[in-house]
Amino acid sequence: MTSNSRVVVIGAGLAGVRLARRLGELGTPALLVGDEEHAPYNRVLLAEVLAGRYAPEVIATPAPARTVRARVTGIDRDQRAVICADGSRIAYGTLVLATGSNPVLPPLRGLFTPDHVLPAGVHAFRTMDDCLGLSEAVRPGVRAVVIGGGLLGVSAARALALRGAQVVLAQQAERLMERQLDPAASALVRAHLAGLGVEIHTECRVRDVRCVGGAVRSVEMADGYALDAELVVLACGVSPRAGLARDAGIDVGKGILVDDELRTSDPHIHAIGDCAQHDGTVYGLAAPAYEQADALAALLAGNADSRYTGTRSLTRLTLSGHGPFDLAAFGETQPRPGDDVVQLADATRGTYRKVVVRDDRLVGGVLVGELGTVGALARAWEGAEPLPDDGPLLHLLTNDGGF
CATH class of the missing domain: 3.30.390.30 (FAD/NAD-linked reductase, C-terminal dimerisation domain)
Structure with missing residues (x-):
């Protein structure tokens, strides 16, 4: 395959792997570029790894044959090449950005050390490395505070409780999973977590992270109430990883703007998954990522009529423990x-x-x-x-x- 016809996919998450595999099945193999040291995995199941239900290798997904590990730092649109951190360049005919999303780190006092890293004991919960770091730190009786009561925060709190941690969940909104659930359903989720020993505070804003010797010791609420903490999990949502596109001069809103062909403002570059914004929506869910990957694979493999017109997404969550x-x-x-x-x-x-x-x-x-x-x-x-x-x-x- 010449560089003028090569399809290069940046991002080895759910969307990127699905696209590369579909293209291979359709006779248009793509080069998949990922920057995580782990083999591709199903991010949706990270909470099950943290809970001890699955080993990391169980949630691995088969990688396409043409996969390389590299951190892409730039896009040369004139020469149609991506620039890697080691200075190498990868030429493309069509580039697909499947860069996913980053965890939102809230503006809390004391959240970062002077070296601009998270203090010991403070963890995001987005990648396999995040999950493995938490798994090493959690032990029976450890005092853990989960900040954020959405889907991710509920999953993290449940997983930590199943590992024996003393968990406090702090949610700024008036109820858990307020974006997906009505009050009655949210109350049942709250009761389930409480049955696992999780202490839940809603309408509660965290303002400060207190550290001693570079390690977290407590978090302080807006009303001055302090919670002892040896572990803090940041589950405050995600934001699209659109920096590569923005730096390359590609149109970006909340995410990378794409049309029904999942094409960006550069006709040679597409975007799918958590980083993409289609018709005003950034989905951030697995089902839309898969649908976008399938639609784009058909288009790039020669089906000129293939289009993505949006996804009606269903949120589903299974919590184990006490049945x-x-x-x-x-x-x-x-x-x-x-x-x-x-x-x-x-x-x-x-x-x-x-x-x-x-x-x-x-x-x-x-x-x-x-x-x-x-x-x-x-x-x-x-x-x-x-x-x-x-x-x-x-x-x-x-x-x-x-x-």
Whole structure:
């Protein structure tokens, strides 16, 4: 393959690996460039490694045959080459940025040492190295504070608790996973974590990290209350890794701006996954990354009609400990005036199901506990078709009716 036709993919995460493998299957092999020392892995399962449920090698994903390890530091768009940290250059005909995202590090006093590194005991939770560092540090009885109560923070708190840590979860919003869950579902998640011994503080803002001898000792809340801490986990969200594109003069908003061909403002460069912003949305989830990779693979392999028009994403999380605890959420879980809402709750079993219907169409739902109907509900939501009128809305939430 000549450099003028070579496809180079930067980033060996879920999106990049999926694209390179699909292209290989379609007869258009790509060169995958990744900067982590570990083999490609499924980032979604890092919390299971931290919890001790899986060994790191279990979540590894097969790497494409044409894979190199290098840290890319720049893009020479005129010469169509990427520049690596060691000074070498890799020529491309088509370049795909699948650079993923970085953890958001909150503006807390004391968060960084004078050398601009995190103090001992303070960890982000985004990469395999982050996970392995936490795994080495956690031990029964260690005092751990997780900052952030979204999907990542809930997963990290659960994993640390299963390892025997004394965990405090500090969430600035009024409830856990407020972006995905309604109040009733969030309350069930809170109860599950509390059953594992996690102490939860909501509507609570951390302002300070206190260190002694370069190691964390406590975190201080905005109201002055201090929490002892030997471990601090930063789970405050992620931001697209768009620096390479921005430095190269490619259009960037919240992420790298792409069209329906996942093409950037440079016609020879595409972007997919967590770093990409399509039609105003940065997804930051696995399902859209896979769909983007598949659509782009078809396009680059010769299907000129292939397009990506967006993803209707379902969030799913399994929490283990004290029995499995599954939840799924999709679409709009909070109704608007005039919407129809159906809810089923079983306090004894700790299950909860809710769907929101607007103009005879399913626009969202949340299920906690029993997920037997989630597949049918998700298909009805994704298809955006009118719901059947031959039964009550209650059938949407039962295993044996409606769908």
